[in-house]
Amino acid sequence: MENLEQQAFSLIVHSGDGRSYAFEAIRASKEKDFEKAEELLKLSSKEFEQAHHVQTELLTMEADGNSSILSLLLIHAQDHLMTGITVKQLAEELIEIRREINMDKEKNKNIQ
Template sequence: MDDAQMAVIMPLIMYGGEAKSSAVEAIRAAKAGDFEKADERIEAASKAIVEAHHGQTELLTKAANGEDVPVSIYMVHAQDHLMTGIAFVDLAKEIIELYKVIKN
């Protein structure tokens, strides 16, 4: 794996992890009744997912154009972080809505 591939993979890991962390912070804020902060953290999580998708799209475009995109443990790890981040954000949104109903 060369430096160019790592330059795409590492942001996937970073932004996927950031999205998950922000989603957890959003749930904790909602649990405490701070829905403004919860919404702010969900927005941050969503922006992190968008950033991660840029790297993923770059890899998919290369593959679609017939370029060799080697799969490594780093690639698998990066995709895992991204998918976990997406799942956490989706679940956090639902949990926040539940807390809003409970608090009202």
């Protein structure tokens, strides 16, 4: 099993990558490339799944009585995970709004 420091860094890396993919998806939707945005959101989800796996390992260790030392690094890693997940959720909503606006514009263009 990885040591606590390695697990914290793994959380940070996967969460950061997931957040980055979510922001890339927002940018793709701004360019009306919704297919690319969806693919980037899938990549984001995969990164957060990996981060969640690490988090689950830590929680399982704690539940088994192997309490970990609470460190600033671990708190920082958890912060990355939670803010990254929030960014992804907001990206999903923003992309859906952009998709709806784009569809409305296309529909209005065809009416005129």
